[in-house]
Amino acid sequence: MFSQATPYVLYGAPHSLYTGKARCYLRNQGIAYVERPTSHPDFVARIAPALGRAIIPVLETPDGEIIQDTIDIIDYFERRGDVRPVYPSTPLQHVVAVIIEYFGCQAMRKHAMHYRWSYLPEQRDFLWHAFVTGSGEAVAEKVMGRMHSYLPALGVTEQTAPLIERSYETLLDTLEAHFAVMPYLLGGRPSIADYGLIAPLFAHLGRDPVPAAIMKQRAPRVFRWVERMNAPGLDTVEYPEQASAFVADDTIPPSLEPFLRHVAEDIFPELDDKLDFFDRWIAEQRPADGRPVADKPHRRQLGTVNTQYRGVPIEVGAEPYLLYVLQRAADTMAIVNDEAAARVGTQLERLGLARAVPSGRDYRVARENNIEVWRFD
Structure with missing residues (x-):
């Protein structure tokens, strides 16, 4: 449990999807924090200008560090090692x-x-x-x-x-x-x-x-x-x-397992088509290493993708952020031994989820100064 004299500050909203994720983590882990809305003077005067966009949730640490994005907020505490780990070790x-x-x-x-x-x-x-x-x-x-x-x-x-x-x-x-x-x-x-x-x-x-x-x-x-x-x-x-x-x-x-099979039915082929879109975009555009994924901080999409949801044609936005989420699964597969990789791969195939691991790419999405950027191997 944390017992810092100055609590963490979470800028968010009760009805915000991503704020809810961060708030639950802080509560479950017993981390002292206060929550403030985006109308708070500090968010308007300091936080949003520092980020270059008005976006939530944002965590401000007792020493003044500003962290935006739920993955980064959770990983900040996970790296400290003072909480129950939320990433399985297997x-x-x-x-x-x-x-x-x-x-x-x-x-x-x-x-x-x-x-x-x-x-x-x-x-x-x-x-x-x-x-x-x-x-x-x-x-x-x-x-x-x-x-x-x-x-x-x-x-x-x-x-x-x-x-x-x-x-x-x-x-x-x-x-x-x-x-x-x-x-x-x-x-x-x-x-x-x-x-x-x-x-x-x-x-x-x-x-x-x-x-x-x-x-x-x-x-x-x-x-x-x-x-x-x-x-x-x-x-x-x-x-x-x-x-x-x-x-x-x-x-x-x-x-x-029934839930996981439902997940597989829901995310494909849309995820396949988005990953293919990114592969083509990278090959055509050849962005420089470290370049932001979009031309403006508030812009998250590179374009649109024609795909299907449960057999119905749809046109959806393609956000490179999904790579930031899923490449952690690919990173795990890359460091395990061959026997473990084969075992995991077999189970993912059985559940219909193997294609959700974006392995074999020489590019990835990183975050620097709270903005997504391209990185290349």
Whole structure:
């Protein structure tokens, strides 16, 4: 546990998907912090100018370091070694955890944004309160309009909406069965997989009235997991015999496998097509080592990709940040011995997830001064 005299400061918002991920980590790990909105004078005067963009969440450390992005925030504390590690030390669990984190923080933006904005008339008062509380009426109206406009670029259309809702229901059903057995995805304590999944399952799907009602009625154990992830420490009262450790012997719990197969069905072929897009873009553009991935700090997409979501054609934005998430799985595969790599590869193939590990590329995405940049081997 941390006991610093000056607490960490988390700049964010209660209804923010990525703030929820960082907040859960700080609470679970017992790290003292205070949370401030983007309207706070320090964010306006110091934080946003230092980043070159207004983006959340941002962590300011007691010594004044500014860290933006949930991966970087979590890794800052993981490197200190004063917390329960959230990255499994064994390769299969580590790789699967990173893939689940990608699914939650990237692929599930479809689910989160569809339920938030496609059902705006049914939950307008709730959302208006959330956005006004953090930023005031004038800014809230502008931000809400901008967020709503993102739906097509995420693949949320009239044609895909029923598929997204069916996917959400299947996700709830498969997780409900798993949480009947253990409190977290990989055992008795949260991993980076739990923190990736809580991002959409709290701020949007577990909090906004329409999807939260579906969750409570269809999957009460999933809702309880959302509560558990927002509690301090390990809130596992329903599992008195569960040790606070990951499942032994680098195995994936059988109860989690239906969920993982659902993940595979949801992320492909979109992920394949985005990775192909990046390969072509790098070959054609040949960016310099260390060059920012986009021409402006606030811009995250390099272009659009024609792909499919569950058989329906969509055109979505291609954000190199997904490489920053998934290349950690490729890095794990690169350092294990041949026997372990073969074992992990076999299990990933069985689950349909092998293509989610972006191995064999001579480029990667790094972050310097809180901005994504290209790096080459």
